[in-house]
Amino acid sequence: RSQTKHFSHTFSPIWLYPNLKHVYHFINEPKSWCEARSHCRKHYTGLATVSDMADLERLKQAADGTEAWIGLRNRMKDKEWHWSLPGVEFKESEAKDRWENGEPNDHNGLENCVHLKEHGKWNDNVCGTELCFICYNGSSTTIIQTPLNWTAAQHYCREHHTDLLSGLDQLNSTNFSEMCWIGLFKDTWVWSDDSNSSFRHWEQGDQHLTKGYTHDNKSCAKLGPTGQWIPALLCHKLYMITFFLLSCVCAEVFILVKENKTWEDAMDYCRHHHRDLAWFDTPHLQGMVQKRAKMADSEVVWVGLHYTCFFEEWIWVNGHYVPGDDPNWKKRGYNDCGVNGAMERGGENKWVKKPSGDKYNFICAERC
Numbered sequence: 001r002s003q004t005k006h007f008s009h010t011f012s013p014i015w016l017y018p019n020l021k022h023v024y025h026f027i028n029e030p031k032s033w034c035e036a037r038s039h040c041r042k043h044y045t046g047l048a049t050v051s052d053m054a055d056l057e058r059l060k061q062a063a064d065g066t067e068a069w070i071g072l073r074n075r076m077k078d079k080e081w082h083w084s085l086p087g088v089e090f091k092e093s094e095a096k097d098r099w100e101n102g103e104p105n106d107h108n109g110l111e112n113c114v115h116l117k118e119h120g121k122w123n124d125n126v127c128g129t130e131l132c133f134i135c136y137n138g139s140s141t142t143i144i145q146t147p148l149n150w151t152a153a154q155h156y157c158r159e160h161h162t163d164l165l166s167g168l169d170q171l172n173s174t175n176f177s178e179m180c181w182i183g184l185f186k187d188t189w190v191w192s193d194d195s196n197s198s199f200r201h202w203e204q205g206d207q208h209l210t211k212g213y214t215h216d217n218k219s220c221a222k223l224g225p226t227g228q229w230i231p232a233l234l235c236h237k238l239y240m241i242t243f244f245l246l247s248c249v250c251a252e253v254f255i256l257v258k259e260n261k262t263w264e265d266a267m268d269y270c271r272h273h274h275r276d277l278a279w280f281d282t283p284h285l286q287g288m289v290q291k292r293a294k295m296a297d298s299e300v301v302w303v304g305l306h307y308t309c310f311f312e313e314w315i316w317v318n319g320h321y322v323p324g325d326d327p328n329w330k331k332r333g334y335n336d337c338g339v340n341g342a343m344e345r346g347g348e349n350k351w352v353k354k355p356s357g358d359k360y361n362f363i364c365a366e367r368c
């Protein structure tokens with residue numbers, strides 16, 4: 001039995017993945033992490049990826065206190081630096097002048113978190129160390145003198161401000177030189193859908209950051225009852241043990257609606273229940289839409305492409321113009337009064353024209 005809960009999106013800051021919103025579906029069927037990933041890939045986009053606090057809130061609502069797999073996995077090598085604030089990219093080139101001489105030295109291989117030193121230079125240190133820390137609140141930075149370990153400092157800043165100070169823009173606007181934590185950390189975790197989201201929400205008691213190990217062979221992550229994340233040891237089916245069968249949360253950005261409607265009724269439905277009929281402007285997003293189309297029960301599915309007789313142009317539902325000779329057309333898109341754009345269930349990722357009154361399944365988008 002599959003229990004699906006659906007939540008519409010809330011607003012999140014526009015600087016963050018301006019186009020993508022995750023819709024979470026809680027699947028109440030115990031599975032190993034690998035089985036859960038296959039299930040979510042088959043029926044949705046994939047296991048849940050979390051990009052920010054707004055995503056996290058919706059994820060928590062979807063799972064409602066039940067432990068569930070999410071899409072984070074541990075590749076157990078090649079630690080990478082990240083800023084705590086989602087959407088701020090860490091660039092090696094910008095960082096090279098910032099380190100104190102001889103740093104980062106990953107003393108004993110255990111120093112995964114960064115604090116400031118004299119002149120604002122950086123030092124990597126053991127994350128369990130208790131230090132003052134600097135929060136960013138959306139427009140300014142504040143130093144908090146109460147010493148906390150790095151994870152606790154991150155939780156504090158996210159609760160009372162926005163996040164730990166992240167990125168050179170924020171650093172440049174300040175002159176701090178006290179030995180306080182900033183939002184720079186490194187880890188070996190990656191999202192199973194290749195999202196580069198740096199958002200993490202480990203439980204505060206988790207020793208992994210303190211110790212600096214690659215999580216002691218723990219290779220996947222679950223959502224704990226309070227919404228904090230917990231690394232898990234036995235993720236592969238091979239090691240399946242009853243108590244490692246958990247429910248999972250799947251995520252998707254494009255939603256297939258398995259009802260047959262005319263193009264206009266489909267658009268109304270999407271605008272009412274989601275954001276709009278699907279529109280997409282990159283091969284990656286188009287691939288995601290095609291993946292959803294494969295699960296339709298009609299031959300083709302409507303997407304948000306329509307032809308306006310008045311302007312004699314193809315446009316997306318968001319108003320963007322589409323050339324009639326765009327290579328994504330299966331056949332050219334000229335002179336098409338009374339037709340709209342669709343994708344074929346068994347097709348090769350191309351757009352096709354269909355009479356507007358035909359009734360098909362359709363794909364909505366959850367986008368800004």
Ligand SMILES: *[C@@H]1O[C@H](CO)[C@@H](O)[C@H](O)[C@H]1NC(C)=O
Pocket residue numbers: 086087088089090196197198
């Ligand atoms: C993620 O990757 C995209 C494309 O490579 C890049 O534009 C973006 O800044 C990256 N985001 C982060 C947080 O690294």
Ligand SMILES: *[C@@H]1O[C@H](CO)[C@@H](O)[C@H](O)[C@H]1NC(C)=O
Pocket residue numbers: 137138139140
């Ligand atoms: C951030 O802090 C400043 C100074 O304390 C305050 O004026 C501002 O309203 C705060 N902004 C947010 C978004 O909380």
Ligand SMILES: *[C@@H]1O[C@H](CO)[C@@H](O)[C@H](O)[C@H]1NC(C)=O
Pocket residue numbers: 168169172
């Ligand atoms: C921050 O300041 C440094 C040195 O003053 C400068 O090289 C760098 O371009 C600045 N970075 C940003 C993002 O403003």
Ligand SMILES: *[C@@H]1O[C@H](CO)[C@@H](O)[C@H](O)[C@H]1NC(C)=O
Pocket residue numbers: 172173174175
């Ligand atoms: C940082 O300190 C220098 C020298 O004291 C000063 O010129 C500069 O305006 C300060 N910058 C900020 C952002 O406070």
Ligand SMILES: *[C@@H]1O[C@H](CO)[C@@H](O)[C@H](O)[C@H]1NC(C)=O
Pocket residue numbers: 128149151152204205206207208209210
């Ligand atoms: C960090 O501090 C919090 C709160 O003081 C504590 O619960 C937690 O166990 C500490 N975490 C680590 C990894 O030391």
Ligand SMILES: *[C@@H]1O[C@H](CO)[C@@H](O)[C@H](O)[C@H]1NC(C)=O
Pocket residue numbers: 216217
């Ligand atoms: C992790 O796995 C490796 C290789 O299987 C093993 O040698 C090592 O002891 C394991 N570490 C822990 C902490 O279980």
Ligand SMILES: *[C@@H]1O[C@H](CO)[C@@H](O)[C@H](O)[C@H]1NC(C)=O
Pocket residue numbers: 258259260297298299361
């Ligand atoms: C939609 O139409 C297809 C045939 O095009 C049909 O197989 C399917 O059962 C229809 N779905 C619904 C929900 O009526």
